[in-house]
């Protein structure tokens with residue numbers, strides 16, 4: 373499909389199938405405020421021009437892990453500007469293993485923005501999805517969960533400590549329950565400290581040990597958080 377003007381897919385609209393949506397003369401070829409779903413089954417939808425997804429837009433893609441990895445692709449010959457939702461579906465019963473990686477979108481003139489909401493296939497407890505945005509594509513990778521990575525960003529660092537400290541004592545929302553005993557407690561701090569500095573290596577079962585913290589920097593970090601906590605509670609008392 374080629375036209376002189378861009379295609380506006382409004383809220384409630386659906387663009388699906390394969391082939392190419394192109395705008396002669398360049399510029400934005402497709403603005404999505406509804407649903408864009410490449411394929412019937414696993415297929416590629418090509419955009420000849422820029423693609424823009426607005427906050428109400430949803431990009432729905434299928435992935436398949438058996439017997440070989442394959443996925444829907446939005447192939448943009450232009451720039452991609454992203455917002456809204458990314459929704460990925462996997463056939464029931466198919467297994468995802470660590471390192472499985474899917475290039476969901478390519479853009480020859482760059483990718484800006486990110487998806488605001490993610491709806492991704494459920495995974496086991498020791499594995500999670502990472503969505504990686506590069507200047508030319510968006511990739512979805514099944515990544516090994518390193519114990520202590522409480523914010524699920526594939527690295528164990530001070531941000532995970534902050535999550536642990538904030539949820540200390542909780543028995544619901546157990547994202548920082550690193551030792552799996554049903555409560556966020558001191559044991560989960562030990563798990564975090566033991567794995568501090570580790571980075572999940574996509575595509576392998578091994579997690580690289582990047583750096584071991586100096587005990588003094590740990591103490592300083594703890595002290596900094598305690599100071600913040602104290603000043604917060606003081607302002608509440610006053």
Ligand SMILES: [Ca+2]
Nearest residue numbers: 521523525527
């Ligand atoms: Ca982390």
Ligand SMILES: [Ca+2]
Nearest residue numbers: 549553555557
């Ligand atoms: Ca625990």
